[in-house]
Amino acid sequence: MIKTTITDILSKTGIKNVGFCAFNDVKEHLLECRAKERLPKNSKTIIICVFPYKVKENEPKFLSRYAAIPDYHTVCGEMLSAACKKLKEKYPQNEFEYFCDNSPIPEVHTAAVSGLGVKGDNGLLITKEYGSFVFLGEIVTDLHIDCENEYNECIHCGKCKTACPVKLDKTKCLSNLSQKKKLVDRELKTLKQNNILWGCDICQNICPMNKNAQKTYINEFINGYRNEYSPGEDTANRPYTWRGESVIKRNYDNLIK
Ligand code: B12
Numbered sequence: 001m002i003k004t005t006i007t008d009i010l011s012k013t014g015i016k017n018v019g020f021c022a023f024n025d026v027k028e029h030l031l032e033c034r035a036k037e038r039l040p041k042n043s044k045t046i047i048i049c050v051f052p053y054k055v056k057e058n059e060p061k062f063l064s065r066y067a068a069i070p071d072y073h074t075v076c077g078e079m080l081s082a083a084c085k086k087l088k089e090k091y092p093q094n095e096f097e098y099f100c101d102n103s104p105i106p107e108v109h110t111a112a113v114s115g116l117g118v119k120g121d122n123g124l125l126i127t128k129e130y131g132s133f134v135f136l137g138e139i140v141t142d143l144h145i146d147c148e149n150e151y152n153e154c155i156h157c158g159k160c161k162t163a164c165p166v167k168l169d170k171t172k173c174l175s176n177l178s179q180k181k182k183l184v185d186r187e188l189k190t191l192k193q194n195n196i197l198w199g200c201d202i203c204q205n206i207c208p209m210n211k212n213a214q215k216t217y218i219n220e221f222i223n224g225y226r227n228e229y230s231p232g233e234d235t236a237n238r239p240y241t242w243r244g245e246s247v248i249k250r251n252y253d254n255l256i257k
Helices: 002-012 034-038 072-090 107-113 159-163 174-178 185-193 219-223 245-255
Strands: 017-022 045-052 096-099 134-141
Touching (some): 002 017, 002 045, 017 107, 034 096, 045 072, 045 107, 072 096, 072 134, 174 185
Antiparallel strands (some): 017 045, 045 134, 096 134
16 A cells, blocks of 8 residues: 555656665665765665666667766656655655665665566666666655565576676776776777777677667656767766766767777
């Protein structure tokens, strides 16, 4: 009953895919970050939310899909903030704190145990409807909600590992490389060889579970979609803005010569 009420409230703020996870099941695995201080005292439940982001069938030019749309921290953050406000109106005695990415919650694992999808060998959550082209965000609350959590993994076909140039070694992830301030020549060469301007979707594009991934319904992503980056463009609220334009411009000059 309470799950239905919460799901209905979230759906009114445009959040359509929601799962529930007991905070106790995650508390031993929290990530160290400053946002940890914002966790409600007596946190009991994580309401974990899926935000699909595939806009077009075709891949953007040199950009990963997440880099072709407005910054998800802002878009998902605004939706989660509106949801918290509505939840507080319904449950004034309780606390609701939202997080997205900059979060102490291991989001992929939490979403997987909540039944929103499976954890892929590439470390990402893969949903039935939208594949892995989803962002995750959550509302942590001291409201008690019964959760039946079960953890499931992908089909382990091995295609993502074979395709990934660094064999899914997280310390060498090309997405991470594309976001680094300083790169040595060898690293720039790797980005060039793999046509990478910002972010990397190699492990996602090869995944058979992404074959029929549905497109997003989130208008901010659809309306703000840009198929490519152009130097000098308005970079306000793009996923690469936080690094300063010099980093994406460096990657661009590295590719386009
Ligand atoms: C740091 C980070 C990165 C880094 C490094 C990734 C890494 N793990 O090393 C970099 C920059 C490389 C990166 C890249 C990308 N990222 Co990223 N990233 C994160 C972030 C902020 C933290 C992940 C992390 O460090 N986890 C810590 C490690 C140790 O986690 P872990 O290996 O899963 O282990 C945890 C669990 O296993 C858990 N655990 C173990 N046992 C148990 C048992 C139980 C019961 C429970 C509950 C938990 C649990 O404990 C561990 C943590 O302590 C998350 C957001 C978040 N807060 O989770 C996004 C996140 C994972 N990234 C995301 C995205 C979209 C990407 C990219 C696809 C972007 C792109 N296109 O380039 C790439 C994909 C690269 C890849 N294949 O992984 C999304 C993934 C969405 C999805 N579908 O799953 C997230 C969730 C952000 C978001 N809010 O949407 N990312």
